[in-house]
Structures are given as structure tokens and as C-alpha cells.
Amino acid sequence: MIEIKGLTKHYGDLAALVDMDLVIEAGDIFGFIGPNGAGKTTTMRILATLLEPSRGQAFINGLDVTKKGKKVRRIVGYMPDFMGVYDDLKVFEYLEFFAAAFGIERRKRKSIVEGVLELTDLQTKQSFAVDSLSRGMQQRLGLARVLIHDPLVLILDEPASGLDPRARIEVRELLRELKRMGKTIMISSHILSELEEICDHVGIIEQGRLVFSGTMEGIRQRMGVQSKVRVCVADNQSKAVELLSALPEIQDVRLMGAYIAVTFEEGQSIDGIIARTLVRGDIDIISLEPEQLKLDDAFLKLTEGIVH
Numbered sequence: 001m002i003e004i005k006g007l008t009k010h011y012g013d014l015a016a017l018v019d020m021d022l023v024i025e026a027g028d029i030f031g032f033i034g035p036n037g038a039g040k041t042t043t044m045r046i047l048a049t050l051l052e053p054s055r056g057q058a059f060i061n062g063l064d065v066t067k068k069g070k071k072v073r074r075i076v077g078y079m080p081d082f083m084g085v086y087d088d089l090k091v092f093e094y095l096e097f098f099a100a101a102f103g104i105e106r107r108k109r110k111s112i113v114e115g116v117l118e119l120t121d122l123q124t125k126q127s128f129a130v131d132s133l134s135r136g137m138q139q140r141l142g143l144a145r146v147l148i149h150d151p152l153v154l155i156l157d158e159p160a161s162g163l164d165p166r167a168r169i170e171v172r173e174l175l176r177e178l179k180r181m182g183k184t185i186m187i188s189s190h191i192l193s194e195l196e197e198i199c200d201h202v203g204i205i206e207q208g209r210l211v212f213s214g215t216m217e218g219i220r221q222r223m224g225v226q227s228k229v230r231v232c233v234a235d236n237q238s239k240a241v242e243l244l245s246a247l248p249e250i251q252d253v254r255l256m257g258a259y260i261a262v263t264f265e266e267g268q269s270i271d272g273i274i275a276r277t278l279v280r281g282d283i284d285i286i287s288l289e290p291e292q293l294k295l296d297d298a299f300l301k302l303t304e305g306i307v308h
């Protein structure tokens with residue numbers, strides 16, 4: 001649905017985007033992740049036809065964004081990272097204004113606006129001033145706005161930033177609903193864990209370059225995100241360490257005082273193996289609890305490690 005080939009953007013001497021290639025499949029929720037200044041907004045603005053690339057091409061549903069701007073804008077809903085301020089405008093008026101701007105006939109506007117209000121759960125707020133809404137509601141209103149012309153593709157620039165956890169969950173639910181409706185969604189964030197749960201695929205961008213693109217699982221492997229379990233045994237800790245160290249699935253076993261820290265590759269189901277091994281060795285297990293290494297720490301390592 002989205003294809004980017006050799007996309008490059010310079011702002012004067014600054015290379016904000018360097019030879020980027022990227023494919024996003026139809027129906028995907030694609031997380032576009034990178035630290036501030038990495039080039040996310042630049043990429044998204046090019047896709048949304050608001051910015052000319054210096055070199056390279058980008059296609060949405062087969063349409064070249066630099067040549068078929070009008071057609072592209074009809075199938076794309078772009079939500080910028082900052083929403084303008086609209087003094088005294090009510091939610092309903094705000095959406096009607098954009099419906100008019102999208103060229104939707106007057107008689108159809110009301111039902112379309114009601115539809116997007118319902119989808120974003122803002123019906124009860126329709127007579128409120130836009131400025132009076134909480135940040136979470138404003139983000140939902142921003143989503144309502146980009147849904148007015150029923151676009152195939154949504155390009156959402158950091159829609160979850162600055163939201164409290166509850167509002168973030170609401171946005172996440174809404175994105176899942178939009179995916180069920182068949183939309184392709186590209187969503188950016190500077191925090192990997194913010195998107196971890198909803199994305200089918202992710203791309204990691206650092207200083208204008210795509211350093212990784214693939215599944216969430218792939219990223220964990222690439223970053224060497226390991227899993228750990230803490231094992232507490234009733235007695236005979238040293239024998240437990242010895243038995244566990246001999247297991248091929250396990251990378252590291254360390255005695256940490258009260259418990260034994262066992263490290264293994266992400267994706268293995270290791271609990272059963274540990275339990276069986278210890279029981280066979282006649283060692284009583286008190287507890288066995290998982291401890292996943294923080295994805296964001298690994299992400300920082302990745303972005304620091306590859307480019308710098």
C-alpha cells in the first residue's frame with residue numbers, strides 16, 4: 001500500500017532523510033519509530049504530499065505522491081504532530097468545516113460527521129469548544145478529522161505523545177477498530193514500547209536512515225532482547241545452578257543471593273524445562289517468575305549502537 005524508494009530529503013546542508021526504502025503492506029499497522037529529529041515527520045509529510053523530496057520516490061496505492069497529489073490526498077488521512085488552535089469553534093463545527101474542505105456535499109456532511117463522532121466516542125462532546133477538550137479528546141478529534149473522507153491509508157504523526165495511560169489505551173483501541181475496518185495505518189512515535197502492542201510491523205529510523213524494518217519479534221531478536229526468569233529454590237542452590245548451566249537453551253545462570261537469575265533467548269518457553277530439570281535433580285522450587293528486559297533499553301542500545 002505504501003512504497004518508498006531511495007527517498008532523500010535535504011534541508012539546506014542537513015540530510016534529514018537518506019536513501020530510504022520501505023514497504024508497508026495493506027491492512028498493516030506499521031510503527032515508525034525513532035528518536036526526535038530522526039526524520040519521521042519529514043517522511044510522513046512527503047507521503048502526505050505536503051513536502052517535496054530531494055530525491056527518490058514514494059507511492060501510495062500505486063500513486064506517485066509527487067505526481068498524483070490530488071488522488072493521493074483523497075485516499076490518505078494525515079494527522080500532523082501538532083493540531084492548530086481553533087478559538088471558539090465547537091467540535092461539530094470543526095468537523096463540518098473539514099467535511100466542507102474535503103468537498104463533501106452539504107446534505108451528506110451531517111451524517112458523516114455523526115459517524116466519525118461515534119467512531120471516536122465524542123458524541124457527547126459535539127457542542128463543546130475544541131479548546132476545552134482534554135489532550136486525549138483532542139487527539140481523538142484529530143483522528144475523527146482525518147476519517148471524514150474515509151481514507152484507505154492513515155498517516156498519524158505521534159498521536160499518542162503527551163497522553164496519559166488511559167487516553168493512550170483509548171487511542172490504541174480506536175486504531176485496532178480502524179484496522180478492522182480495513183485501513184492501513186502508519187503511526188510514528190519516539191517510544192518503541194508505546195506502539196509495541198498494536199503494531200504488526202515496525203521500522204526504526206535514526207538520523208534519516210532506516211536501521212531496521214520487520215516484525216516486533218524480529219526486532220527483539222535483532223536487539224538481542226533476552227528474557228530472564230528468577231528462580232528461588234528451597235535449598236541446594238549451587239546444585240541448581242550447576243544443573244541449569246548444563247541446559248543448552250540457557251545462555252547464562254547467575255546466583256544473585258536469594259534467587260538464581262536465568263537468561264535465555266526471547267521466544268523460548270523455558271519455564272517447563274527449568275521446572276523439570278530441578279524436580280529431576282530433587283530440588284524444591286519456591287518460585288519461578290519471568291523478568292523481561294525492557295524493550296526501550298534495548299531500543300536505546302540499538303539506536304546508539306548502529307549509527308554512532
Ligand SMILES: Nc1ncnc2c1ncn2[C@@H]1O[C@H](COP(=O)(O)OP(=O)(O)O)[C@@H](O)[C@H]1O
Binds near residue numbers: 014034036039040042
Ligand atoms: N523545515 C525544516 N527546515 C530545516 N530543518 C528541518 C525542517 N524540518 C525538519 N528539519 C530537521 O530535519 C531533521 C528531521 O526532522 P523531523 O523529520 O521533524 O524528525 P522527527 O519527526 O523524527 O523528530 C531534524 O534534524 C530537524 O531539525
Ligand SMILES: [Mg+2]
Binds near residue numbers: 040042
Ligand atoms: Mg516529528
